[in-house]
Each structure stands twice: as structure tokens, then as C-alpha cells.
Amino acid sequence: MAERESVPAPVTVVTGASEGLGPALAYEFARAGHALLLVARGTAALKAAAEKIRGETGVRVGIHSADLATRAGCKSVVAALGRQGLYGEFLVNNAGVGLSGPLAEYEHDALMRLVDLNIRALSDLTRRLLPDMIARDSGGILNVASLAGFMPGPYQAAYFASKAYVISLSEALAHELALTNVRVSVFAPGPLATRFHERIGSQSAFYLRFQGVESVEQVARTAYAHFMRGRRVIVPGVVNTLSAALQRVTPHTLLVPFAAWLLKLREESAHV
Numbered sequence: 239m240a241e242r243e244s245v246p247a248p249v250t251v252v253t254g255a256s257e258g259l260g261p262a263l264a265y266e267f268a269r270a271g272h273a274l275l276l277v278a279r280g281t282a283a284l285k286a287a288a289e290k291i292r293g294e295t296g297v298r299v300g301i302h303s304a305d306l307a308t309r310a311g312c313k314s315v316v317a318a319l320g321r322q323g324l325y326g327e328f329l330v331n332n333a334g335v336g337l338s339g340p341l342a343e344y345e346h347d348a349l350m351r352l353v354d355l356n357i358r359a360l361s362d363l364t365r366r367l368l369p370d371m372i373a374r375d376s377g378g379i380l381n382v383a384s385l386a387g388f389m390p391g392p393y394q395a396a397y398f399a400s401k402a403y404v405i406s407l408s409e410a411l412a413h414e415l416a417l418t419n420v421r422v423s424v425f426a427p428g429p430l431a432t433r434f435h436e437r438i439g440s441q442s443a444f445y446l447r448f449q450g451v452e453s454v455e456q457v458a459r460t461a462y463a464h465f466m467r468g469r470r471v472i473v474p475g476v477v478n479t480l481s482a483a484l485q486r487v488t489p490h491t492l493l494v495p496f497a498a499w500l501l502k503l504r505e506e507s508a509h510v
């Protein structure tokens with residue numbers, strides 16, 4: 239007798255899910271009953287995040303360790319889904335890195351890694367998982383950008399530009415899919431309380447004092463709720479919403495010097 243083929247089970251694939259915003263977004267999907275596949279490089283941190291979410295929600299949480307800044311890493315996500323008998327119902331493209339300081343002084347490989355992760359991996363995973371979502375006429379993609387994506391950002395130039403790409407791609411894609419049941423949203427929070435700023439050495443820049451940081455749990459809740467309601471551009475909070483609107487209408491002759499003032503690293507407090 240022929241063996242019965244097992245039907246793949248749906249999961250939400252969350253990238254950058256080992257720490258920071260990723261686990262908080264993953265938790266929101268899990269809380270609503272979605273099984274998860276958490277992706278990042280660090281296996282130990284992924285396991286810890288998975289155990290915590292599983293313990294709190296009872297949903298199935300798998301992990302996959304991959305360097306998404308490589309083409310092979312992105313490809314391996316699809317292979318992992320296949321091996322585990324899963325398909326990507328939802329994709330949360332959250333993994334991202336930043337760099338601060340004058341672009342000419344960046345380590346060359348670090349700049350290429352930023353482009354590879356923030357732009358190439360997000361596009362790659364979208365292209366790999368989207369056709370199946372369209373074929374099923376369900377599911378969707380939540381791309382994580384930033385308020386940074388609404389303006390050029392001197393001293394974080396490549397990071398801001400990468401997030402502008404994410405916003406542009408997501409809005410265009412949402413339009414392309416408007417007549418389907420596949421939703422695409424872009425999430426653009428302001429500064430968050432994660433290790434991101436410490437990692438890029440930007441603690442001395444004025445933007446953190448000017449804007450303050452928000453908790454990942456709070457913004458993740460907003461992201462999930464609005465994604466499920468089908469909002470295309472999700473900016474959490476009144477202040478951030480106003481800020482995004484202002485960034486969109488302010489002439490760049492004024493906006494870019496202001497952004498430079500916010501983002502420039504201040505020598506006197508660089509080692510705080």
C-alpha cells in the first residue's frame with residue numbers, strides 16, 4: 239500500500255528571533271496560536287528564546303541556526319522547513335544590523351554584511367516564501383523597518399538607507415498583492431530598549447536622549463495587531479506617527495542636517 243504523504247504544517251518564520259525585538263514579535267504570534275520557526279545565528283540563545291515562548295504559550299516552537307547574511311543561510315531556511323514538515327504561513331523579516339559613524343570609516347566587511355542582511359536576506363526570504371503564500375492565498379509577510387527608513391541619516395547612512403528600501407519594497411509589494419488574501423506590512427518603530435545601540439556604539443548620539451527608547455513587548459503587540467488587521471505601514475505610538483509624518487513632508491535641506499545633529503557620535507560621552 240502506498241504511504242500516505244504527510245501534509246505540511248503552517249509556521250510563522252521569525253528571523254533575528256534570539257534576542258531583542260524578534261522574540262517579542264514571535265511571542266505575539268505564538269500567543270495567538272501560531273507555531274513558530276525561530277531563526278538567528280546563535281543556537282544557545284535561540285534555544286532559550288524557544289523554551290521561554292513554548293513555556294508561556296504551549297505552541298510548537300522550532301529553531302534553525304543560520305547566518306542570513308549569506309545566500310546559503312537564506313536557502314537553508316527553506317530546507318529546514320521542508321525537513322521539519324512545515325511551510326511558512328507567515329514570515330517576519332526582523333533580523334537587522336546597524337553601523338554608526340562616517341561611512342568612509344566603516345569596516346568594509348561590516349558594511350557589506352549590513353547590506354546583505356538588511357536588504358538582500360529580506361528580499362531573498364520574501365522571494366522564497368511568497369509564491370507559496372500566493373498559491374495558498376493566505377498568510378503574509380511582516381517586514382521590520384524603522385522610523386529611520388523615512389529619512390536619510392548621516393552617521394548611520396547605510397542603516398537608514400537599508401530601512402528606506404524595506405519600507406519602499408513592502409508598500410509596493412502590498413499593492414501588488416492587494417487583490418489576494420496575502421498581507422504584507424512594514425513595521426517602523428522608533429528607538430527600542432535592545433542591545434542594538436550598544437552594539438553599534440551609538441550611545442553617545444543625541445537621538446537616544448531626544449526620543450527615549452520603547453519596550454519591545456509594547457511595540458510588538460501593536461505590530462501584531464495592526465498586521466493582522468491588514469495595515470500596510472505600522473508606526474507604533476502617537477509621537478512616532480507624528481515624527482514619521484513630519485519626516486515625510488519636511489524638505490531635505492532642513493531634515494538631513496537635523497538628522498545629522500541627532501545621529502553624530504559625541505566624543506565627550508563616547509565611552510559612557
Ligand SMILES: NC(=O)c1ccc[n+]([C@@H]2O[C@H](COP(=O)([O-])OP(=O)(O)OC[C@H]3O[C@@H](n4cnc5c(N)ncnc54)[C@H](OP(=O)(O)O)[C@@H]3O)[C@@H](O)[C@H]2O)c1
Nearest residue numbers: 254256257258259278279280306307334384429430432434
Ligand atoms: N533597536 C532599535 O532601536 C530598533 C528600532 C527600529 C527598528 N529596529 C529593527 O528591529 C530589528 C531587530 O532589532 P533589535 O534591536 O532587536 O536588534 P538586536 O537586539 O541586535 O537583535 C538582532 C537579532 O538579529 C539576529 N542576527 C543578527 N545578524 C544575523 C545574521 N547574520 N543572520 C541571522 N540573524 C542575525 C541576532 O541574533 P544572532 O546574533 O544570534 O544571529 C538577533 O537575534 C532590526 O531589523 C532593527 O533594524 C530596531
